[in-house]
Amino acid sequence: MASGTIEDVDGAADTAATESVLRADDVAVHFGGVKAVDGVSIELTPGRIFGVLGPNGSGKSTLLAALTRLVPLTRGSLEFEGRRYDTVRPHTIAARGVARTFQTVRILPGRTVFDNVALGAESAGSAGKAERGRARQRARTAIERTGLAGKERHRPDELSYGYQRRVEIARAIASEPTLLLLDEPTAGMNRQERDDITGLLGDLRGEGLTQLLIEHDVQMMVDACDHLFAMNFGELIADGEPEAVVRHPAVQEAYLGKQGRAHA
Numbered sequence: 654m655a656s657g658t659i660e661d662v663d664g665a666a667d668t669a670a671t672e673s674v675l676r677a678d679d680v681a682v683h684f685g686g687v688k689a690v691d692g693v694s695i696e697l698t699p700g701r702i703f704g705v706l707g708p709n710g711s712g713k714s715t716l717l718a719a720l721t722r723l724v725p726l727t728r729g730s731l732e733f734e735g736r737r738y739d740t741v742r743p744h745t746i747a748a749r750g751v752a753r754t755f756q757t758v759r760i761l762p763g764r765t766v767f768d769n770v771a772l773g774a775e776s777a778g779s780a781g782k783a784e785r786g787r788a789r790q791r792a793r794t795a796i797e798r799t800g801l802a803g804k805e806r807h808r809p810d811e812l813s814y815g816y817q818r819r820v821e822i823a824r825a826i827a828s829e830p831t832l833l834l835l836d837e838p839t840a841g842m843n844r845q846e847r848d849d850i851t852g853l854l855g856d857l858r859g860e861g862l863t864q865l866l867i868e869h870d871v872q873m874m875v876d877a878c879d880h881l882f883a884m885n886f887g888e889l890i891a892d893g894e895p896e897a898v899v900r901h902p903a904v905q906e907a908y909l910g911k912q913g914r915a916h917a
């Protein structure tokens with residue numbers, strides 16, 4: 654739920670009973686004089702796909718970095734499953750159940766698909782032999798869930814870009830997170846690959862995984878997301894049902910106008 658200062662375009666008040674996975678309240682991240690994020694309040698509820706839309710430089714990646722504790726907050730607070738976490742280290746919030754992928758694929762080129770995914774499973778804790786066995790099982794499950802079965806022994810450079818993205822997503826979900834944050838998961842993909850990833854995210858939602866994604870592709874965001882947050886100049890400018898958000902005049906002006914010209 655956005656703060657009262659922005660327009661809630663779906664007009665549907667969340668019920669008081671709705672539990673939240675993540676809540677950010679009045680979050681700001683300033684770099685010197687640059688207000689990369691400035692007073693953003695969002696709430697993520699379970700089992701839904703949320704998206705952050707906005708033109709280049711509007712603050713999307715910085716917001717994601719703030720949510721994963723990779724940059725310090727200038728002000729505001731963060732709560733995950735009801736617990737404040739705005740001063741904990743990034744690995745602590747990862748261990749509590751927040752996983753993420755990055756804007757550029759970050760998988761180890763010399764290792765197999767299985768090894769890359771197992772790294773994500775092991776980071777959930779892998780002291781003894783029994784736990785290593787469980788980690789390998791988590792990796793196998795993540796490989797199945799992301800449509801990578803049969804490709805376990807491949808190396809990333811033998812796979813298409815779309816499949817490399819899948820490896821990254823598999824590694825993130827191998828830690829069995831409660832919340833998955835995805836930074837431009839379909840960047841650089843062709844239409845078929847984008848549709849495949851949209852389908853995959855939908856499948857993961859079907860299994861109850863809450864997701865927050867950043868994307869430039871407006872159609873992909875409308876297709877994939879249940880709820881959109883639109884940003885410009887570090888602030889939320891609209892928040893609500895995807896079709897309504899992309900039609901919102903402030904979003905058209907801030908995002909679609911610029912992007913339409915940039916990518917036409």
Ligand SMILES: Nc1ncnc2c1ncn2[C@@H]1O[C@H](COP(=O)(O)OP(=O)(O)OP(=O)(O)O)[C@@H](O)[C@H]1O
Pocket residue numbers: 684687688689690707708709710711712713714715716
């Ligand atoms: N480490 C940093 N130091 C200084 N300024 C930064 C830093 N990181 C981001 N910024 C600035 O903050 C603003 C928001 O950047 P951010 O990368 O969060 O936007 P974005 O919406 O993710 O953009 P893009 O879509 O191009 O990835 C920009 O003006 C950017 O130049």
